[in-house]
Amino acid sequence: MSNLPSQPLRVADLSTNKPTRFELIPDEASLRAIAEELGLLGLRKLRFxxxxxxxxxxxxxxxxxxxATVTxxxxxxxxxxxxxLEEPTERRFVADLPEQEGDAGSEDGVEMHEDDSLEPLGSHIDPAAVMIEAxxxxxxxxxxxxxxxxAETNFTEPGKAAMTDEDTKPFAGLAALRDQLGQKGED
Known part of the structure; x- marks a missing residue:
């Protein structure tokens, strides 16, 4: 049907009675650009x-x-x-995006909405942008x-015993204490 770059779908032109179908299959140049944007070694067989x-x-x-096949x-x-990768994708573009409690004037920044498929409705819907995000x-x-x-790598000052991954486990100290108490009980 179409290769990237695609034209975003103008909402005013969309039929309200029947779905508007699309199929995006990027060409080689677009695949390289998307791979570079996402930090991939390779991208092939991308279809949306x-x-x-x-x-x-x-x-x-x-x-x-x-x-898609990614490297x-x-x-x-x-x-x-x-x-x-084979992933179903759904986005709901809503005219009146509901506000989260605490959104207005939040000092911590913008909070994400609970439903991550919600998007604010603008004048266009861009399947190519949704494809790259998905x-x-x-x-x-x-x-x-x-x-x-x-591999386990240990670093420490000369003359000191290095801390191992085993030492960082929360119950490693308790096991050592248990072993010491067991030895005292046998004496």
């Missing part, structure tokens, strides 16, 4: 297919299926890790190559 339909009198719902660096070895949210946070394990 769905529809935008009216929901009530003034709101709209975008439902789509995201499919990221392993968090341990930096070796390329390839992952296939892709970034679907990416594995800590991709790991097969067999890659973190």
């Amino acid at each position: 297919k769905g529809e935008v339909a009216a929901s009530g009198k003034r709101d709209w719902v975008l439902k789509a299926q995201l499919g 990221q660096p392993c968090v341990v070895t930096l070796a390329p890790v390839t992952t296939r 892709l970034s949210l679907a990416l594995p946070l800590y991709p790991r190559a097969d067999g890659a394990e973190m």
Whole structure:
């Protein structure tokens, strides 16, 4: 149907009686640009297919299926890790976005709404922007190559015993105390 860059859908032109279907399949240049934007080593087979339909009198719902093959660096070895993603995506564009309690005048900044599929309705709905956001949210946070394990590294001052990962466990001290008490009871 269309390749990126796509034209955002003008809300005033959308049919309220039937869904507006779309399918985005970015070309090679767009795939490289998206991969660079998201810090990926590679991106292929990206497809975003769905529809935008009216929901009530003034709101709209975008439902789509995201499919992509991404390559990221392993968090341990930096070796390329390839992952296939298949994610359903839904965004609700609402004319009157409900306010969260504490939103107005909050000193801590803006709070996220409980329903993370809600978006404020503007004059356009951009499936390409939703696709890139959905892709970034679907990416594995800590991709790991097969067999890659973190090695234990210990650092300390010369002449002192290094603290190990085992020492940082909350009950390691209790186990040592239990062992000491067991030895005293045997004496």
